Amino acid sequence: MHPNPIYRTAPADRNLAFARDRGFGVLSLNGADGPLIAHVPFLLAPDGATADLHLVRSNPIARALDTPQTAVIAVSGPDSYVSPDWYGASDQVPTWNYIAVHLRGTLALLPQEDMRDLLDRQSAHFEHRLRPKTPWTADKMDPGTLARMMRQIVPCRLTVTAVDGTWKMNQNKPDAVRLRAAGQVQSSPIGQDVALLAALMLAPPQG
Numbered sequence: 001m002h003p004n005p006i007y008r009t010a011p012a013d014r015n016l017a018f019a020r021d022r023g024f025g026v027l028s029l030n031g032a033d034g035p036l037i038a039h040v041p042f043l044l045a046p047d048g049a050t051a052d053l054h055l056v057r058s059n060p061i062a063r064a065l066d067t068p069q070t071a072v073i074a075v076s077g078p079d080s081y082v083s084p085d086w087y088g089a090s091d092q093v094p095t096w097n098y099i100a101v102h103l104r105g106t107l108a109l110l111p112q113e114d115m116r117d118l119l120d121r122q123s124a125h126f127e128h129r130l131r132p133k134t135p136w137t138a139d140k141m142d143p144g145t146l147a148r149m150m151r152q153i154v155p156c157r158l159t160v161t162a163v164d165g166t167w168k169m170n171q172n173k174p175d176a177v178r179l180r181a182a183g184q185v186q187s188s189p190i191g192q193d194v195a196l197l198a199a200l201m202l203a204p205p206q207g
Contacts, residue, residue, distance in 0.1 A: 024039070
């Protein structure tokens with residue numbers, strides 16, 4: 001998280017809503033030989049208290065969960081390079097605007113028999129957003145094939161103890177300067193979802 005508090009005024013519910021909607025992040029914990037990292041879809045509970053996910057059984061993180069471990073899921077949103085020339089003001093330096101939310105807590109394995117329920121809940125969550133497509137369900141699979149595939153993955157739950165968010169959108173600049181930069185970010189070839197980031201820069205979140 002960026003240390004400047006001006007970028008960290010978004011309320012907890014906004015950070016949680018962003019993470020829930022994104023539903024994908026970088027899971028990390030400390031391993032014996034250094035950080036362990038996995039890119040995972042997750043299902044955040046309505047109250048933000050837990051995030052459910054699954055890992056391939058052979059994943060080093062899954063192997064490390066013989067006991068619960070302190071972990072974090074870093075959820076990234078839109079981002080873009082910002083050129084000093086875009087501000088229309090002197091003595092500026094390059095920067096990078098972005099949105100990120102970190103979910104910190106304790107990661108533990110769930111009972112293997114919970115895997116089917118997690119698969120059903122997670123697929124329903126994402127399939128629901130593909131309307132008018134008829135949602136995919138596991139019932140469409142051959143039961144034997146499904147059982148074999150589910151034996152290769154393990155269900156996990158992050159019990160969330162802290163939520164931190166950075167919404168870095170030039171809030172440290174005068175409004176006119178920030179708005180000029182937003183106009184350039186909108187069509188920048190550097191970054192991800194730059195149009196969305198530019199729209200958010202027009203009205204950055206307040207506390």
